Amino acid sequence: MRTIPASQLTDAVAHLCIQANTQLPDDIVSALNQSRTTEPWPLAKETLSLLWNNLEVATQQSLPICQDTGMACVFVELGQEVYIDGNFEEAIHEGVRKGYGEGYLRKSIVGDPLRRVNTGDNTPAAITVRLVPGDGCQITVAPKGFGSENMSRLAMLKPADGVEGVKQFVLDTVQQAGSNPCPPIVLGIGIGGSFDKVAYLAKHALLRPIDVPNPDPYYAQLEQELLSAVNALGIGPQGFGGQTTCLGLSIEAAPTHVAGLPVAVNVSCHVTRRASCTL
Amino acid sequence: MQYHLTTPVTPADLAPLHAGDTVLLSGVVYTARDAAHKRMMELLDAGEPLPFPLEGSAIYYVGPTPERPGQVIGSAGPTTSGRMDAYSPRLLDLGQSIMIGKGKRNQAVKDAVVKNGAVYLAALGGAGALMAASVKELEVICWEDLGCEAVRRLYVEDFPLTVILDTHGGDLYESGPVAYLSQR
Numbered sequence: 001m002r003t004i005p006a007s008q009l010t011d012a013v014a015h016l017c018i019q020a021n022t023q024l025p026d027d028i029v030s031a032l033n034q035s036r037t038t039e040p041w042p043l044a045k046e047t048l049s050l051l052w053n054n055l056e057v058a059t060q061q062s063l064p065i066c067q068d069t070g071m072a073c074v075f076v077e078l079g080q081e082v083y084i085d086g087n088f089e090e091a092i093h094e095g096v097r098k099g100y101g102e103g104y105l106r107k108s109i110v111g112d113p114l115r116r117v118n119t120g121d122n123t124p125a126a127i128t129v130r131l132v133p134g135d136g137c138q139i140t141v142a143p144k145g146f147g148s149e150n151m152s153r154l155a156m157l158k159p160a161d162g163v164e165g166v167k168q169f170v171l172d173t174v175q176q177a178g179s180n181p182c183p184p185i186v187l188g189i190g191i192g193g194s195f196d197k198v199a200y201l202a203k204h205a206l207l208r209p210i211d212v213p214n215p216d217p218y219y220a221q222l223e224q225e226l227l228s229a230v231n232a233l234g235i236g237p238q239g240f241g242g243q244t245t246c247l248g249l250s251i252e253a254a255p256t257h258v259a260g261l262p263v264a265v266n267v268s269c270h271v272t273r274r275a276s277c278t279l
Numbered sequence: 280m281q282y283h284l285t286t287p288v289t290p291a292d293l294a295p296l297h298a299g300d301t302v303l304l305s306g307v308v309y310t311a312r313d314a315a316h317k318r319m320m321e322l323l324d325a326g327e328p329l330p331f332p333l334e335g336s337a338i339y340y341v342g343p344t345p346e347r348p349g350q351v352i353g354s355a356g357p358t359t360s361g362r363m364d365a366y367s368p369r370l371l372d373l374g375q376s377i378m379i380g381k382g383k384r385n386q387a388v389k390d391a392v393v394k395n396g397a398v399y400l401a402a403l404g405g406a407g408a409l410m411a412a413s414v415k416e417l418e419v420i421c422w423e424d425l426g427c428e429a430v431r432r433l434y435v436e437d438f439p440l441t442v443i444l445d446t447h448g449g450d451l452y453e454s455g456p457v458a459y460l461s462q463r
Binding site for chain 2: 041043044047050051053054055057058061062063064065066067068069104105106107108118120145147150178179180182233234235236238239240241242243269270271
């Protein structure tokens with residue numbers, strides 16, 4: 001059994017909150033950079049250059065890339081042989097509190113969805129834990145802005161709808177979202193599982209770098225087809241028109257019931273943030 | 280076309296603008312999001328004055344990150360404007376001239392834009408650091424309890440914006456993708 005003090009968890013989460021909000025992951029940076037070259041439409045090309053400048057200004061001025069520094073979604077892959085010395089969940093909330101305070105990040109969480117009073121420190125975090133073999137502890141912080149989160153959708157399709165039904169649902173979701181989620185977007189798509197599981201799959205798909213295809217060649221192919229179809233919609237950067245509507249798309253699939261075909265689309269923006277570390 | 284505008288603006292300043300044009304805006308811009316708009320409606324219902332003059336004004340839908348010591352403002356990109364659709368037509372009827380945000384507006388807002396000779400301009404969504412660079416002064420003028428949603432008076436210089444809804448009924452979110460797809 002390996003012991004990890006809760007305070008170590010807190011410090012790691014605080015650091016990751018700041019890192020995620022000020023430095024984009026390499027795969028997103030590289031996709032945005034490449035789109036500046038491949039985009040043929042003048043206004044779209046100009047817009048992509050401005051988004052690129054924003055990344056540079058954020059670094060120079062020590063500013064968050066986007067003012068919506070998001071809801072702190074924290075994913076922990078916890079080794080079964082690890083003992084956390086202290087309160088596990090409270091240690092993570094404390095890390096969010098510390099990171100959002102020290103990093104001058106925006107506090108965007110209300111304590112109750114209907115009575116809506118800001119908690120003032122961006123807590124609580126949205127925590128997802130998965131137990132894995134071994135004595136490691138991997139933490140990923142993926143702050144999620146709600147301009148794009150609000151455009152996400154879930155449907156319980158019929159098995160007869162098949163892959164075409166899934167494709168159509170994804171395209172309808174992107175079309176309806178239009179300019180709202182700050183395109184170029186990134187899509188996490190869940191297929192299968194149950195009502196709750198499919199939403200988790202879609203969210204989890206956003207954690208996979210967009211230059212890494214699904215390991216199953218069937219789904220890797222579907223990712224390619226859907227990405228092309230989404231980029232043929234013409235929405236373009238910021239919805240001003242153009243080729244670059246979506247920078248990347250990841251699918252996660254899971255076993256499901258004979259009677260169902262759940263599908264969920266988690267829409268994310270060009271500021272798709274995630275930062276990880278291993279304790 | 281690119282236009283330089285300074286607030287407060289007049290209908291004559293806005294008439295030449297067309298969807299897809301770019302604007303470099305200078306002068307005073309007020310910030311307000313959902314919560315501040317709701318309170319402004321309550322003031323209007325009660326017959327009380329608003330916290331700032333509406334005539335020719337520009338309202339920016341933004342909730343910035345906290346500024347570090349020595350910074351004028353934190354990251355300050357636009358929030359989704361559609362959440363203000365319920366409030367905007369009333370403010371446009373009362374003299375507000377410029378809305379700044381990102382994302383689609385409903386038909387009532389589009390109609391109010393044309394009727395009042397106003398415009399809806401897009402700031403760059405997700406480009407909070409870049410937008411902050413144009414903000415030279417900041418003062419919280421009311422509702423400090425709303426935190427990032429408090430009403431701020433900003434002084435901006437050459438704030439880079441794109442015309443989405445113009446006084447002639449144009450909408451870049453409709454015409455932009457159509458123009459791209461037709462020439463592809």
